[in-house]
Amino acid sequence: MVSSEDLGRRAAALDGSVVVCGVDGDAAVPAGAFPGARVATVPELLSGRDADPGNDDADPGDDDAGDVAGVAAALVAVDPPLEGDRVLDALDGLDDLDAFVVAVAPAGVDPESLAAVRRRADATLLAGDGGPAEAIRTFLEAVQRPGFVNLDLADARTALSTGVAAVGTGTVARRGDADEAPALAVDAAFGRLPEGVDPAGASAALVDVVVDPETSIAAATDAIAAVRERIGADANVIWGGAVDESAEGEIGVRVVVADVEYAPPLAAGDPCPRCGAPLSAYAFGTRETLSCDGCGYSGIAIDRG
Known part of the structure; x- marks a missing residue:
């Protein structure tokens, strides 16, 4: 079995290689809000400067802090209006960046603008009620948390490259019939997908299951089965799981469903x-x-x- 120290090293290896970007100083990506990731605007990233001097991994005095070659992924929060030069030109500027570029858009964005964004990024992620910042934190927690089964950026690239993706999270108390908890947590996660998203035909999904120390690891497989019932029959489901000692009596599920149908409410x-x-x-x-x-x-x- 992989030791906890080794799992921790694997998670720490992402530090500084993931950059959370605003287009030009957007409040959607506050500095310091994304542990293990650097924060910068797109121009700062491309010029090698950093917007988060308080992050040791992003110290402007650190010769490696602005090393574009060391960037594995750039998560770009895009806010309406998406048409015009501001957002689309920023994404165009990342075209030559040798990294996994994920554009994270708020719920309610119109499909035409979303399509324009998608043409300029490796993947596009729709955020729920918490907006792009919460969606980015959820994504990072899923690929950074060490566990008994790990998700990583390669898994994310595999799943999200299939089409527009959406993120939802659900946490329920493990009371009464504990066997029901995994399915209920999945229900809650799907219930928090952005309005207008239909996951029924999704062709891929990332699923991260977090349990407390008293919960059987089998709960993770129950949650995966519940996810499979809600998406395409042949969907590629990539999952991870972790035990969290602070999650007393709870089970949590983070789900990212990709290649979804999207029709925002009028x-x-x-x-x-x-x-x-x-x-x-x-x-x-x-x-x-x-x-x-x-x-x-x-x-x-x-x-x-």
Whole structure:
């Protein structure tokens, strides 16, 4: 069995080789928020400068800190508007970077902009309610945490290169019938996928299962089985698992499903699916209904909470 020290060394080997990028100083990637990763804007990365002097791995005085050749992956948080020069030119600038470039976009981005981003990155990841920063942290935790089965960047490249991907996390208490906990955690993770994502036909998935010391490792295989029931029958599922002593009485699942169908919910002002005219919103209590004044298309409900 691999020793815990060896597992720790494997995880630590990623330190400094992963860079979390904002396009030009976006608040979506606050310095210091991503342990084991450097933080920089795209121009800083390409020029060899660093935006996080407080990170020992990213000390501007360290000759290796700005070594572009040492970058294994660049996770780029992209915020709307995605059209125009700002975001797309930044991604174009990373084209010659010999690294795995993942563009992380917020939920609700329109499919045309998402397609333009995808053409300029090795992989595209849709974030959930927590936005790109939370999605990036979830991704990094999955590929950095040492465990009894490890995920790494090569696994991520294999899965995410198949198509647009989305990330979701779920944690449940292991109370009552403990056998139900893995499936419930998977349900919670899929429930936190970005709105508009349909994972049913996903052709690949990364799954990271975290259990407490009292939970059987078999819970991980139960969680994987529950994931397989929700995606394509022939999907490539790559999984990892870890024991976390701080996760008392809980089981957690991080899932990244790739090659998903994506149709973001419509909003007022969006083009009508039938005629292209801007949709209008009409309120009815706690709900809104979208309709088109031009062609009469209607009945699109929006939950306003």
